Amino acid sequence: MSIQTSEQLSRQLRNPLVEQRADPWVYKHTDGFYYFTGSVPEYDRIVLRRAASLEGLTEAVEVIVWKKYEEGVMSKHIWAPELHFINGKWYIYFAAAKQDEPFRHRMYVLESESPNPLEGSWTEKGQIVTGWDSFSLDATSFEQGGEQYLVWAQQDPAIPGNTNLYIATMSNPWTLKSKQVLITKPELDWEVVGFMVNEGAAVLKRNGRIFLTYSGSATNHNYAMGLLSADLSSDLLDPSSWVKSQIPVFESCPETSQFGPGHNSFTVTENGEQDVLIYHARSYKEIVGDPLFDPNRHARAKVFTWNVDGTPNFGKPPADTV
Template identity: 65%
Template structure:
């Protein structure tokens, strides 16, 4: 039986910043920002569409006060050296702004084979060069080293967030050699806010490709692409090249607005690369788009061009 790669979108409603990982046990593991921004959930299923009906396990909840008490954003689940880790951002509640844009990065760990049923422990803050707004950490392995990529506000650079990379001493500690590999420079990255965030990595065709998202989280949100040669020094900023145009953006004709903050996975049969992302199916938003709950998780297959680069096309319409 031939598998269809046309997934019924949205795959999961009201889940933004989706992270979907296919493990060696044959299960897909999924986590994302929940509309309440108050907890971290993990669900698993044998199929992508099975994730929709899977019971989410709440593996961590925010504190009532202090540094981990507000706006729990963009968790990712990774399997590193025989253990599970979740990376996420959290802020502190304040009297004036409820912690908006006061985020720091944190890590959780779980030693169980099944992270949905296992016990998670806090490993503390993942500290970088500055105590400033930072979020959207992802990790990837290359040539035996683990790299950590994240978005952060440099106090000396105009704008909201740039992207940085560093090697890891262990899954919750950076080596301390962070370098900036991207900052908002094109107009499409600077609509509403000067933003580079939400990195995701896929290695193919002798290159390391890194998608990211830019601009405000309304219909102007869109994805860009960095790439580096797999033999290059990934801690050398000159190894990374940025395309000057977005690679995935709003499609008015398909009714998809503000697609971005993606992850990558593969189809159930392992034959097709898949883009996992969030988008809304309407353009006009009442109030701050960060508090509009209807960024839904979507999945679609993509191809590679003759030069070995990913071709994402347009976000597909919602299923009938």
């Protein structure tokens, strides 16, 4: 049973919202604009667009704010950029590999002082150095209790599988302050299909709790979203503060022809009254070749509600409207 009424759910958002943009990130800033970024199929650049409405993002002019190098670090497979506004400046978190090691991903940060992040220059702040040097990606950041936190996915050579989720506090937007702490690893049946993956974290606060969604399994129709939650007043660096849902909270829906929904972010409607889930999914199940190189993970949007127990209710991914 949901707290919100059916009338509040009457708005059906345009889908796909932005075509061929996986790992979508939407941020509604205090200037009233929605800012969008995501992985492009070529994995060779970082793009931004902005609009005064969610649907306006579809036709908004896209600006290239950074391009990969021809060789060395940050020269291959530019993945999952996120745009954050921290202490009066813009930051983009992203993962990148090397031409000669295309899956040797590490996390990097860009900074801009421009009021409009589509304008002005970006400064490379370097790699986020974690507790050990290994495959890492999907950094996201949030503030709580006066502390800035980073959550990201990383491979631990001592733990079977591909990536786990870690959390740490930060001394600045590109430097960890605390020791990194493991908060979830792929161990449930739905998280280990094809690959053992926990990745793509996104943060949502409501009802005195902090919710952390993430995605698991291979990037085909098995990809789905899970959920962690903790009390806002708890020690977020204590793994025991986090409670993990045992079942996915958002997954493929053959009835609506939506497959592999995941790697999400959160925003709100223009009036701020409804919560919106931003995610990618395909409109077909069968994929030729490696799913990573199928370009049709489109960015999509869905209004979601809240259950009486205070947890988010994402429902099922709706069918395409266009």
